[in-house]
Amino acid sequence: MAPRLAIRAALLALPLLAPLPARAQMDSREGIALQNQILELRRDLDAVRRGGGGSVAPVPVPSRGGGSAAPQELVQQLLARVGELEEQVRQMRGRIDVVENANxxxxxxxxxxxxxxxxxxxxxxxGGRQGASRPPQGPAPAQAPAPPPPAAAATPGPRTAERAIADGQAALGRQDYTAAAAAAREVLQGRPGPRAQDANLLLGEALLGERQFQNAALAFNDAYNVNRRSSRAPEALLGLANSFQGFGARREACDTLAQLHSDFPRLSPSLAQRVEYSRRRAQCR
Known part of the structure; x- marks a missing residue:
């Protein structure tokens, strides 16, 4: 748990660096400048088409045989320049999308x-409040020993990981997402051992039910990383794809479903049906 907490502490300091918004803002300014150039060239094209070819100065046109180029050649050069500028705008928009997605x-x-x-x-x-609420115990007055309580009245011990996950699945079935998430976290805070993947899957499903899509994606990702070749790894990837769709990351959802199909080509009929439904929802190609 200590390396995980160290990584989380380092991540908390990352927003202080915040280089991404500045880069996105710079790309936006360059994109606006390109859009302005495209508008100017289009105005020049309109002028040439109306017969005013003499007013276009920004694009030099080589002469042939001492004469000026025909208006049709000027139009073709302007169209080529417009195409180049539009391609640059598309490339900058792509870089802006990448930066915004990373941010x-x-x-x-x-x-x-x-x-x-x-x-x-x-x-x-x-836990501290429970310990502080206990009253101080002094020496008990002398009295006859009380009979031992019956075995049935003994205080039950803490839940095992298996019992907590079973209770969480039951809570998930009745849409009590808070209780299901609490049961999953109870297992993960202890010594989950081989039940870590089951606990993370339960937590991801509960967070999906609460529409906490970002946290659900992290829970499903943790479940997948516990054992990437287990029988429940495809469920973790499907849950991760559904979480991506929840907060609008359709490209990441389709990439995850493609990885699921590549790594696990043979799925059970019920799971394959759920994967196909998720692909249609994300409009994957």
């Missing part, structure tokens, strides 16, 4: 880390 992912990671830290702090504070 959005970084923000989601930071929010996830803050949520995890708040949850852990609340758990620690709750």
């Amino acid at each position: 959005r992912r970084l923000t989601e990671d930071v929010e996830k880390l803050r949520g995890d830290m708040d949850f852990r702090l609340q758990a620690l504070e709750g």
Whole structure:
């Protein structure tokens, strides 16, 4: 757990660097400048088509045999220049999309880390309050020994990981997403062992039900990374793709579904039907 907390602490400091918005802003200014050039060239084209070819000065036209180029040649050069500028605008828009997507992912990671830290702090504070509420115990007065309580009245011990996951699945079935998420976190905070993947899948499904799509994506990603070749790894990838769709990352959702199809070509009929439904929802090609 210590390396994971160190990574989360480092991620919390990343927003202070914040290089991404500046780059996106720079690309936006260059894109606006290109759009202005395209508008000027289009105005020049309109002037040439109306017969005013003498007013176009920005594009030099080589002469042939001492005479000026025909208006049709000038129009072709202007169209070629417009095409080049439009291609540059498309490339810049693509770079802006990449930067904005990376910035959005970084923000989601930071929010996830803050949520995890708040949850852990609340758990620690709750344990401290319970310990402080216990009254001091002094020596008991002499009295006859009480009979031992019956075995059925004994206080039950803590839930095992298997019991907590079973209770969480039952809560998920009745759409009690808060109880399902609490059961999953209970397992993950202890010693989950081989049930870590099951607990992360349960947590991801509960967060999907609560429409916390970014946190659900992180939970499904953790479930996949526990064992990428297990029988439940395809469920983790499907949950990750559905989480991506939840917050509008359709490209990432389709890439995840493509990876699912490549790594696990043979799926059970029910899981294959769910994957196909997710592909149609994301409009994957």
